[in-house]
Amino acid sequence: MLYDWLFNLIPVAIVIALVLTVRRAARKPLWAEAIRRLKTNRAALVALAVIAIYGGIAFCDSIAWRDDHNAPSLSLIQRTFGGTQEPTYSAPMATETFGEPRPRPLAGKHWLGTDGTGQDVLFLTLRGCRTAMIIGGFTLLIATPLALIFGILAGYHGKRVDDAIQYTYTVLDSIPNILLLIALLMVLGRGLPQLCIALGITSWVSLCRLARGETLKHREREYVRAARALGISHTRIMARHIFPNLLPVVVISTTLNFSSLVLAESILSYLQLGVPPGIGSWGNMIDASRLELARQPIIWWNLTAASIALFVLVLAFNVFGDALRDAIDPRLRS
């Protein structure tokens, strides 16, 4: 039982870290100005609210505990929406099962119906939030430090280090993303952490290029030369002078990448390389619906629920990402 609560601390810690970072950033003039501009953009605020709601659902789904030593660990979402298990499909708000020659009555009420295994579709959709957030967040957690370290090293040291790093990422970049993903996932196997690692490996290159470009720009600035003249070590310069100047680009890039990562999961699920069905994701639901549409009469609620949930999150990230980019630096529009 204690074990469970230790795990529950992780999402809490993430949320606290996020809030603290934003508050700390708001004190710097660059970010304070960006926040001020964002506040005037209504669409951006709505998008942010949507993202916060999704995040909230993901958070609730991460807090889990056991009632009893032998019982499985159930999250808040499972307890609220888990509901009753039906035998098979049922339409939204229906009272009996769907598509069977002799329909059986349902045990509970299901707003969005049930899927093939009888689980409540609303519950499955909400569970997908956590998966999507983990895919986006964890992947970026892997990819971003990797990209920044290599990018800054390449841009700062130049010559051979730069050549080596450029060669590495050119090789990785020359392999079309989907093929590299397929290869990595075949090797690593299916699973949520494996998926995040594979996505991380394929997505760090673009941020690395950006970081390298920005580092090259800032390396020639006067204050860097002055710091060197004062004898400050390379590492300290990179960490304290160059890295903070990269933050705007990093923030914009990560926000815009989030949505493409979540979309990638849905495609990989179709190719049977995504998240295993036990964990549950929107990609899985959409993949399952392929056969559902072929039935007469069709089963549409599974596909609709997952597609809309995915669409709204991706749209929110796209809108917010654009607004963030305009707020931080209107010149970066291209």
Added chain:
Amino acid sequence: MIGYLIRRLLYAVPILVGVSLATFMLFYCVFPPRQIARRNLSAKYPTPQQIDAWLVVHGYDKPLGAQLKKHMTELFLLQFGKSDSTGEDINARIRAGAWPSFLIAGLIFFSSLAAQVFMAIWAAYFRGTYVDTWLTLLCVVLMSITYIVFVIVGQYLLGNILHLFPLAGFESGISGFRFAALPVLLGLAAGLGSGTRLYRTFLLEEVNQDYVRTARAKGVPESRILFRHVLKNAAIPIITSTVLSIPSLILGNIVLESFFGIPGLGSYTVDAINSQDFAVVRAMVFLGTLLYIAGAILTDICYALADPRIRLE
């Protein structure tokens, strides 16, 4: 120009070497060949002799160095060998599957380019008005819908309900176009949002340049400015971005072919994934990389032709 081409091709070689090395390390080192053999042999508990025999047939029994050498030469000579799961000749399958794949990819590429540029010009012509705002909004919405949903819903609506297109399958020759129509249409629709938005940005950047002001001061009508001045300049970044669309064409092919039962290279890859066929997957990875690099070189040439300020030497 010829010198530039030769240099680019020479630069491509170390990249390809790196790619084949990476695939080798990925496949051969992470997975012991005995495990691959066990997976691919149909018997439930294969005997060690059966495993050894399979290893010999597929060349996995030799030491690592020799395997690496064989791997590299095979890839570079485009002799991809035999499939791990079916034992058939990979090269033959590639040759058979090339036509449908390139048909679909080519049609999507050119129709996408035309449609996106067309819509971007409309947005640029009506910039600032409600036409532009709604168009941009539509693009953002289209961008946010996942590819799979486009394909599933598209096939359902246009194939099942409206019976406009055949649902699946393919025929060789000219009649293949009939089967390619729906996949191409869906691939076009899926990429429309992001491409139009990008090209619109390029066009609007040019519209604010000084030479447009000069053209207006000369009395040039707006439509001519858009097509002759703005578009010609925007063609440069547009061409540069087309190379980035090659990976998404490959992705599109993979999804569309397996969905519509089209016997191309994409569905071949998907089958290989499902049967854990590493020999085919590494061949596809190499081939895909080759295509991407070739596309990049081609794009650079087009870029040099379009921009008189660039002279490739």
Added chain:
Amino acid sequence: MPLLEVKDLRTVIRTRSGLSRPVDGVSFCVEAGQTLALVGESGCGKSMTALSLLQLVPEPAGRIEGGHVFFEGRDLLEFSWEEMRPLRGRDIAMIFQEPMTSLNPVLTVGQQIIEAMEVHGTARGADARRRAVESLQRVEVRENALRQYPHELSGGMRQRVMIAMALVNKPKLLIADEPTTALDVTVQAQILTLIRELQREEGMGVLLITHDLGTVAEVADHVAVMYAGQIVENASVQELFARPLHPYTQGLFASIPARARRGYDLSTLEGRVPDPIDWPVGCRFEPRCRYRWGTCAHRAPKFQPADAPHPARCHLYDPETDRPMQGTPRTEQEQAREIIKGGIAS
């Protein structure tokens, strides 16, 4: 009748911080065959005035709010965009400051010059090509420049090409917006001489916008000095150089290094141009003026004397405002300064 008569032109720009008024009641005339120089520092609204004449104000933020622009008697501000098009590049031509970015980088020089003729139907095909060659010869550029791209030419040649392109349809009025600012000093002189000669040959009117008094001395017949969105002085070039009336103009002349006395500090105009979003109620030059006194900050000076050959926008020359003797500073501090200065001089 003057070729171009601008009356009380007002152009506004909507910005995030408010409504900016870079052109706030500008009036001047350009006669056929003569050059009017519009002088002022950066940001005083000269370029925006020029763009307003051809209705090229950047939209949707910018808008011409009022006034009249009479070209050969017709008010251009009543013309729609389509009605203006036949005038642009044919009756009125404009050349800009930065020849590199003002020419289309992906079209050849020949294509761009011939385009000027094609869109107005003045010539086509081989005839157009011939006229393009002639036009280049007049600006002393070789014929094979026709096939070259702008980036293959030097800065001076590009500006010559711009002039050739502007003059190919023999316009009646040429608006030149700081044509030599981006060029080397030696090339500047060549371009100015060229403009002067072509003007004499064609008999066209020239509106030359510049911030450089040296250019004015070279080419202009008349000068209009612009400050803070308004014309503050207007005179023939000889009059202006001999007797600058407005304190701003005097300041401009005084700050030219050649005129400063050896061994003494260069005199400068202290202070800054006020914000075009928030023009002050009184005289806009008042904070920087050495002659300012009480009324100046409260009441805007009129452009006086109105029909005289040399009007100035200053209370000093307004017969109706009460003021002390012309040219004497009023406040004690300024009196003290005068005494000290007189002391050094003697």
